[in-house]
Amino acid sequence: MQKIDFVKNLDTIVEKLQSKAIVETFQKGFAQPNQNYTYGLINPLLFKSKSNFDQLITEEKYSVILESLNSKSIYEEQNLSRLTTIFRTAQANSVILNAHSVDLYNFHNSLVATLKLSKEVLISKDLDAGFEESIENGIVIFQILIETEGLETEKYIKIFTAFNELITTISKIFNESEEKSEIILLDSGSDTNVGIKAGIETAKSLFLIFKEIWDYVTSYKHYKESKKNNALLESLSIRAEIQKKVDDGIITKEEGLEYTHMVKTRTDDLIGMKVLPKKIVTETNQVENKKLLTEFEGLKLISGKE
Numbered sequence: 001m002q003k004i005d006f007v008k009n010l011d012t013i014v015e016k017l018q019s020k021a022i023v024e025t026f027q028k029g030f031a032q033p034n035q036n037y038t039y040g041l042i043n044p045l046l047f048k049s050k051s052n053f054d055q056l057i058t059e060e061k062y063s064v065i066l067e068s069l070n071s072k073s074i075y076e077e078q079n080l081s082r083l084t085t086i087f088r089t090a091q092a093n094s095v096i097l098n099a100h101s102v103d104l105y106n107f108h109n110s111l112v113a114t115l116k117l118s119k120e121v122l123i124s125k126d127l128d129a130g131f132e133e134s135i136e137n138g139i140v141i142f143q144i145l146i147e148t149e150g151l152e153t154e155k156y157i158k159i160f161t162a163f164n165e166l167i168t169t170i171s172k173i174f175n176e177s178e179e180k181s182e183i184i185l186l187d188s189g190s191d192t193n194v195g196i197k198a199g200i201e202t203a204k205s206l207f208l209i210f211k212e213i214w215d216y217v218t219s220y221k222h223y224k225e226s227k228k229n230n231a232l233l234e235s236l237s238i239r240a241e242i243q244k245k246v247d248d249g250i251i252t253k254e255e256g257l258e259y260t261h262m263v264k265t266r267t268d269d270l271i272g273m274k275v276l277p278k279k280i281v282t283e284t285n286q287v288e289n290k291k292l293l294t295e296f297e298g299l300k301l302i303s304g305k306e
Helices: 003-016 019-030 039-056 060-068 077-086 099-121 131-136 153-173 200-219 230-235 237-247 253-272 278-282 286-295
Strands: 139-144 182-188 192-197 275-277
Touching: 003 019, 003 039, 003 060, 003 099, 003 182, 003 192, 019 039, 019 099, 039 060, 039 077, 077 099, 131 139, 131 200, 139 200, 139 278, 153 192, 153 200, 153 237, 153 253, 192 200, 200 237, 200 253, 200 275, 200 278, 237 253, 253 275, 275 278
Parallel strands: none
Antiparallel strands: 139 192, 139 275, 182 192
């Protein structure tokens, strides 16, 4: 599991299991150990946590983390039933001296502490941001689907060369050539995550190109059999942006053709090497998108006329 995926999956676990709220409730009671405290406030959090746990444990990306922390023993019905009788209005020693309540506290406190440490050590603040914030900072995270722990050096070189040529072309179209693109993440595992930072408009357009192509591909399955398809090329927003600059005399017709050629060929190359923005791969139908992307390996989706 890649670093960025581990942190985001752990973040989801902490949120869904109500870990922060449970820990904070414990700690409020511990802060005044000689006074009665309503530990019963933990019980409704625990029921919600259990409901979400039953869903998370069925997904491999979460279960691998949860099982390593012996979470099933925490969420056994017998243990939860026992805990609801422990959490009542009482002094802290009635909770601290009970092994079952301490196990629950330690479990959730470990999740919260691990998440905090992971965010501080494993990924930068930019990479921890949501999609909208990231794109406004000129950052797009891509995922390369691979079958092993890594790719041959030659294939990485081809991918990065295609990225460089595509981003350089887009930056010219949006007058952001002075903002050189950077690789801010290269994180391999079952797949590889690549974080690219460029000009804001360049990053937005880069993502949009892939999204428009992928939406078209998934809506019209016949692309697989029809390699030459001018309709797809014409539908791309960046094609209209290029034509506008030609019409306004900002770039020549020859430059417009060159930019169009570079956008379509390099995007084709990247999709053919199983590269897509991570948001597309993971936030829609991940299994279907991975399968479909594999089917398109080596194919040219937008190889229409210039």
